[in-house]
Amino acid sequence: MKESGIVRKLDNLGRIVIPKEIRYVMGINCGDSMEMIQVDNQIVVKKYSKGCIFCGSNNSNVEFKNLPVCKECKEALKKD
Known part of the structure; x- marks a missing residue:
């Protein structure tokens, strides 16, 4: 630092x-x-910064219905 x-x-x-x-x-x-x-x-x-509501990640989050979701979890949700 x-x-x-x-x-x-x-x-x-x-x-x-x-x-x-x-x-x-x-x-x-x-x-x-x-x-x-x-x-x-x-x-x-x-x-x-708000983390992904599923995994807590702060990387590459997008908003879904005013909630942060990371790209990995978004892709996982598409598969289900």
């Missing part, structure tokens, strides 16, 4: 600000949902 060297303080409500430059590069916009994950002794923050 590439480190940017930007340090931010936690406020009294537990919030931090993601710098504008990072939000721009990562395609994060006002109102986007963010996901926080604990990995070992680190906190990973990433833009939230």
Whole structure:
């Protein structure tokens, strides 16, 4: 993981600000949902994306009746 060297303080409500430059590069916009994950002794923050309703994959998802379905599960459903 590439480190940017930007340090931010936690406020009294537990919030931090993601710098504008990072939000721009990562395609994060006002109102986007963010996901926080604990990995070992680190906190990973990433833009939230819904996974496939069947397998949880975030790869190549398409919308079907407003639900995310990956291409592999979509093909499997066609066979049944």
